[in-house]
Amino acid sequence: MVARLSRPDAAEALSRPEVDGAVAEAAEVARTLRARLAALYDSAADGSLSPAGLARVESRLLPQIAEAERLSRPTGLPHSLRDVAGPDAQTRWYSLSMPQRRELVRVLVVPVIHPAGRS
Numbered sequence: 001m002v003a004r005l006s007r008p009d010a011a012e013a014l015s016r017p018e019v020d021g022a023v024a025e026a027a028e029v030a031r032t033l034r035a036r037l038a039a040l041y042d043s044a045a046d047g048s049l050s051p052a053g054l055a056r057v058e059s060r061l062l063p064q065i066a067e068a069e070r071l072s073r074p075t076g077l078p079h080s081l082r083d084v085a086g087p088d089a090q091t092r093w094y095s096l097s098m099p100q101r102r103e104l105v106r107v108l109v110v111p112v113i114h115p116a117g118r119s
Contacts, residue, residue, distance in 0.1 A: 002093050005089035006085075010108070023072055027068075029068040030072050040058070
């Protein structure tokens, strides 16, 4: 791990947030749900939706919006862990707590599973 953190491209790998299709999809779901809730607030304001109806819909939509927003946040490392890469990687690595080390490994290591050969 220390050898990987000492490589010149390690700092770039640690500073790049992960944005993938699932993150983008969750962001779109959150936007759609927020727009839907805003329209329902307008309906309640003009009297076409009762307060009880709004409360019922809101109790379902708000948790869905919160979950979609949570999933839409790109993952990445805290700034304090991004500084580990570089020439002093070994010293910095050994100064990290175990959870911090695990987080770095999670970002830098890509597991590859090869199919088993025939025996």
